[in-house]
Amino acid sequence: MARHPDTDLVPFLRGDLPPAERDRVARHLEECPDCRQDAEQLRDLLGDLARSMGQPPTVQWARYRAELREKLEARRGRRAWWSRPMPLAVSASLAGVLLVVAVWGGREMSRGTDPLSPDEAVIGHELGLLQEFQTVERLDLLEDLDVIGDLDGLASGQG
Amino acid sequence: MEPSDEALCQRVAKRDEAAFDLLVSRYQERAYRLAWSMLRNAEDARDVSQDAFIRLYEAAGSFGGRSKFSTWFYRILVNLCLDHKRKHRWWKLWVRDEDDDRSDTILDRQPAPVVDPVDKMSREQTMKALGAAVDRLAPRQRAAVLLRVQEDMATYDIARVLKCSEATVRVHLHRALTTLKKTVEKR
Numbered sequence: 001m002a003r004h005p006d007t008d009l010v011p012f013l014r015g016d017l018p019p020a021e022r023d024r025v026a027r028h029l030e031e032c033p034d035c036r037q038d039a040e041q042l043r044d045l046l047g048d049l050a051r052s053m054g055q056p057p058t059v060q061w062a063r064y065r066a067e068l069r070e071k072l073e074a075r076r077g078r079r080a081w082w083s084r085p086m087p088l089a090v091s092a093s094l095a096g097v098l099l100v101v102a103v104w105g106g107r108e109m110s111r112g113t114d115p116l117s118p119d120e121a122v123i124g125h126e127l128g129l130l131q132e133f134q135t136v137e138r139l140d141l142l143e144d145l146d147v148i149g150d151l152d153g154l155a156s157g158q159g
Numbered sequence: 160m161e162p163s164d165e166a167l168c169q170r171v172a173k174r175d176e177a178a179f180d181l182l183v184s185r186y187q188e189r190a191y192r193l194a195w196s197m198l199r200n201a202e203d204a205r206d207v208s209q210d211a212f213i214r215l216y217e218a219a220g221s222f223g224g225r226s227k228f229s230t231w232f233y234r235i236l237v238n239l240c241l242d243h244k245r246k247h248r249w250w251k252l253w254v255r256d257e258d259d260d261r262s263d264t265i266l267d268r269q270p271a272p273v274v275d276p277v278d279k280m281s282r283e284q285t286m287k288a289l290g291a292a293v294d295r296l297a298p299r300q301r302a303a304v305l306l307r308v309q310e311d312m313a314t315y316d317i318a319r320v321l322k323c324s325e326a327t328v329r330v331h332l333h334r335a336l337t338t339l340k341k342t343v344e345k346r
Contacts, residue, residue, distance in 0.1 A: 006333055007326075007329035007330055007332070007333040008329065009333075010307065010329065010332045010333065010336065011313075011314040011329060014307075014311075014313065014314070016313045016315065041340060042336060042340075045336060045339060045340055045343065046307075046308060046336075048285070048286065048289055048343070049289060049293065049304065049308045049339065050308050050309070051286060052286040052287070052289040052290040052293070053196055053290065053293075053305075053308065053309055054290060055192075056191060056192055056195035056196075056201060056204060057195075057201040059191060059201075059205065061184075061187060061188075064187060064191070064205065064209070065180070065183060065184070065187070067205075067209060068183065068209045068212055068213070071209055071210075071213060072213055072216060075213060075217075
């Protein structure tokens with residue numbers, strides 16, 4: 001017997017299957033009592049489902065449409081404001097402000113990070129890692145235990 | 160002769176307000192009912208279904224007529240419902256709406272009676288349990304079931320709405336109905 005057409009039963013019951021598939025499923029159902037029972041149970045279940053869905057709370061449709069209209073108008077109003085061309089003077093002023101902020105911000109960043117405090121400089125000097133920065137840079141720390149186990153080799157450029 | 164939905168949509172693209180009003184009146188009940196079935200909240204269903212109509216108005220020009228209008232519109236609506244559920248998922252963990260849980264009745268809260276195991280639930284309770292089970296389905300499975308049962312949509316059209324293959328829709332329906340069948344069999 002061919003495979004059971006589990007996922008085909010729902011479309012079969014509605015008549016959605018193309019002719020060749022429909023015939024295949026129909027032949028199988030004639031031969032397979034289990035699938036025939038499944039199909040009957042599915043038919044009953046789909047009927048029960050339709051009855052179990054319930055009805056939503058009633059709506060006053062005139063009010064619903066009026067609300068919809070208001071929302072649509074509000075949306076159009078927002079879009080109109082946004083798409084309106086700005087006066088040239090305002091555009092130019094805004095561009096100027098943005099340029100000043102960009103230049104000033106760039107200068108601040110190019111000054112580099114804040115200088116280290118004396119305490120931080122001392123601590124940094126004591127940390128051996130910083131002296132061996134080239135080695136540290138080449139480690140995939142926490143991910144490669146073989147590498148960590150051969151740190152001396154790395155320091156001499158053999159890693 | 161009444162204009163087709165597709166013809167009305169083309170007129171909406173040209174900002175024909177009367178065509179839009181006619182489309183809304185044709186689909187308002189179905190849109191609201193489907194949104195309510197997916198969201199289980201009347202206020203959310205109103206808002207989301209109205210948002211779907213607004214999207215329809217704004218995007219009418221992009222409806223190319225390659226699919227049925229209903230398929231195109233339901234795709235908009237179902238996507239908005241799925242988005243809404245995603246956004247409100249965490250909030251719903253803390254706040255329960257009166258609409259949300261249909262199974263939380265005094266009868267359901269009773270402990271299982273230690274009586275005759277042949278006892279069967281009434282038809283009404285089975286229906287209620289089935290409805291609650293639908294509410295618990297994964298969103299896309301639920302959408303597939305609702306489109307099939309409520310809107311009597313063909314598998315092909317459900318696939319277009321959910322933007323997936325027909326095979327995927329068949330799997331969604333099969334899994335959903337298997338789960339729901341177990342709910343009924345337990346009763």
